[in-house]
Amino acid sequence: MIKAAALHIVIIIALVIAIISASLLSVAFFYRLGQQQKARMDRLGSNLKSGTAILLSANYEAADTLAVRDLFEEGTDSVLLFQQQWGAFTMNTVRVFQQQDTLQHSFLSGGSFTNTAAIYLADEDRPLSVSGSTQITGDGELPKSGLKQSYIDGKPYVGKELIKGKITSSSRTLPDLQETVLKTLLEYFPDTAKESKPMPGEQEWKPRDSVANSFYQPQQVHRLKPSHQLLSGITIKGHIVLISDTTLTIASDAKLEDVLVYAPAIIIKDGFKGSCQLFARDSIVTGKNCDFSYPSFAGVFKPAGSKIQAKISLGEGSHFSGILLSYEKERSDLQTLIAIGKNSMVKGEVVATGFISMEAPVTVYGKVYAKRFIMQRSGVRYENYLVDVIINRTLLSKYYLSSPLFKRADQDKHILRWLK
Amino acid sequence: MLKASTLLEVIVAMVIILVIFTLAIGISSNVLIASPSIKKQQAQAMADGLIASSISEENWNDEQMTKDDIVLEKTVLPYGSYSDLVVITVTATQQGKQLSQLRQVAKKSCHE
Numbered sequence: 304m305i306k307a308a309a310l311h312i313v314i315i316i317a318l319v320i321a322i323i324s325a326s327l328l329s330v331a332f333f334y335r336l337g338q339q340q341k342a343r344m345d346r347l348g349s350n351l352k353s354g355t356a357i358l359l360s361a362n363y364e365a366a367d368t369l370a371v372r373d374l375f376e377e378g379t380d381s382v383l384l385f386q387q388q389w390g391a392f393t394m395n396t397v398r399v400f401q402q403q404d405t406l407q408h409s410f411l412s413g414g415s416f417t418n419t420a421a422i423y424l425a426d427e428d429r430p431l432s433v434s435g436s437t438q439i440t441g442d443g444e445l446p447k448s449g450l451k452q453s454y455i456d457g458k459p460y461v462g463k464e465l466i467k468g469k470i471t472s473s474s475r476t477l478p479d480l481q482e483t484v485l486k487t488l489l490e491y492f493p494d495t496a497k498e499s500k501p502m503p504g505e506q507e508w509k510p511r512d513s514v515a516n517s518f519y520q521p522q523q524v525h526r527l528k529p530s531h532q533l534l535s536g537i538t539i540k541g542h543i544v545l546i547s548d549t550t551l552t553i554a555s556d557a558k559l560e561d562v563l564v565y566a567p568a569i570i571i572k573d574g575f576k577g578s579c580q581l582f583a584r585d586s587i588v589t590g591k592n593c594d595f596s597y598p599s600f601a602g603v604f605k606p607a608g609s610k611i612q613a614k615i616s617l618g619e620g621s622h623f624s625g626i627l628l629s630y631e632k633e634r635s636d637l638q639t640l641i642a643i644g645k646n647s648m649v650k651g652e653v654v655a656t657g658f659i660s661m662e663a664p665v666t667v668y669g670k671v672y673a674k675r676f677i678m679q680r681s682g683v684r685y686e687n688y689l690v691d692v693i694i695n696r697t698l699l700s701k702y703y704l705s706s707p708l709f710k711r712a713d714q715d716k717h718i719l720r721w722l723k
Numbered sequence: 724m725l726k727a728s729t730l731l732e733v734i735v736a737m738v739i740i741l742v743i744f745t746l747a748i749g750i751s752s753n754v755l756i757a758s759p760s761i762k763k764q765q766a767q768a769m770a771d772g773l774i775a776s777s778i779s780e781e782n783w784n785d786e787q788m789t790k791d792d793i794v795l796e797k798t799v800l801p802y803g804s805y806s807d808l809v810v811i812t813v814t815a816t817q818q819g820k821q822l823s824q825l826r827q828v829a830k831k832s833c834h835e
Contacts, residue, residue: 316743317743335757345767357828361806361807
């Protein structure tokens with residue numbers, strides 16, 4: 304029999320050393336794994352930024368499908384890029400992947416708004432008259448007949464300067480819109496849509512408490528039945544287009560976020576709050592004290608041959624952050640109208656290829672484009688008079704981004720909002 | 724009956740200890756050699772920082788700088804047919820040996 308007391312001790316020492324070595328190996332393995340993952344994620348993060356830069360390039364040509372791009376043409380860094388017009392703005396998605404790791408983000412983009420003018424009034428050989436406590440801060444693109452002060456209801460102009468900015472001449476028409484963007488916008492209207500061919504992502508509308516669709520998913524198009532012409536007590540958000548063939552009413556307890564709404568006429572009830580893009584053929588009428596947060600869009604697009612006056616009416620005491628647009632391609636007898644109610648505030652742009660009526664006091668931080676301003680006082684209709692109106696271009700946020708719908712030189716694309 | 728031999732015991736113990744220590748040293752040296760060096764990680768972070776600062780400051784010039792014995796070389800080239808995009812490449816080296824290389828596409832402001 305071999306007595307092995309020393310051997311026992313050696314075996315125990317060997318075991319301890321083996322355990323320490325195994326622990327060291329495991330620590331090194333997991334440390335290395337973590338390092339590799341971090342390196343991969345760093346690289347993916349960098350590629351994600353590269354993909355975002357490509358989507359924001361002025362030269363990028365959008366594809367309606369996911370475009371796979373080899374970033375540095377070495378077969379090692381691939382990105383998936385997707386760009387789609389989302390109402391008046393642009394929706395972008397970038398996805399990068401390596402092994403089992405994927406990073407993606409989706410965002411709305413818009414164009415920089417560097418124009419320093421506060422007002423554009425088409426030259427119809429009539430001057431613009433200001434009265435009361437009207438303040439125009441920013442440059443003015445005005446008719447050659449200029450700007451003058453006047454008395455309305457016996458009240459003179461109380462300010463010192465008629466406009467705090469330079470005056471340049473306007474042309475007889477409003478700046479053109481981007482035809483391609485406009486065409487895509489109008490495709491969803493029931494009267495222009497090809498009825499035999501359903502929209503991509505079209506599905507039957509089933510009323511529920513909430514409907515949501517991520518921007519990472521393909522868009523959903525819901526066509527509302529005539530029996531569902533009131534949206535009430537519902538939350539709708541995300542990559543969703545709602546299309547109605549008749550007048551659609553949106554109650555104040557409906558919550559809309561990022562969705563597009565198309566209808567011949569849209570009625571928004573008092574006290575509505577949300578961020579959405581509304582497109583109508585005939586009218587958009589909002590109730591009192593509505594709050595549309597940025598980036599919202601309300602546009603009426605009068606079809607050729609229509610005999611009614613297409614109109615956007617922003618109710619008393621409402622706040623609107625974004626773009627109000629009334630558009631008709633050819634000038635008709637009843638030109639389009641944007642009516643802004645008393646005590647309302649608009650932060651953004653008000654563009655009317657027709658008339659703008661502002662019921663004093665009204666505040667606009669941004670720019671106003673019109674063919675003519677109209678005002679009704681004591682049964683008298685005044686044209687191109689501004690009374691007790693504040694239009695201030697300088698108080699519009701420097702982060703405000705406009706729509707690619709408007710033709711502008713040097714329109715630099717930026718991220719407007721992250722989407723989920 | 725064989726009695727315990729102290730010499731045999733000690734020899735066997737020494738052999739086992741020798742084998743185990745050789746293995747342990749081999750494993751630990753492998754672990755130390757294979758793990759990414761702190762210098763490489765530092766170089767990666769510096770290259771990342773240089774790209775980020777170039778984009779935020781809109782600095783599209785080629786540059787070279789040395790910090791903590793690491794040489795960072797930044798080159799800016801146009802990206803494909805895009806007039807407003809550039810590829811920023813930052814290569815970090817130490818005594819001529821490349822530690823890290825980072826590339827990112829960046830957008831230039833169109834008002835330049």
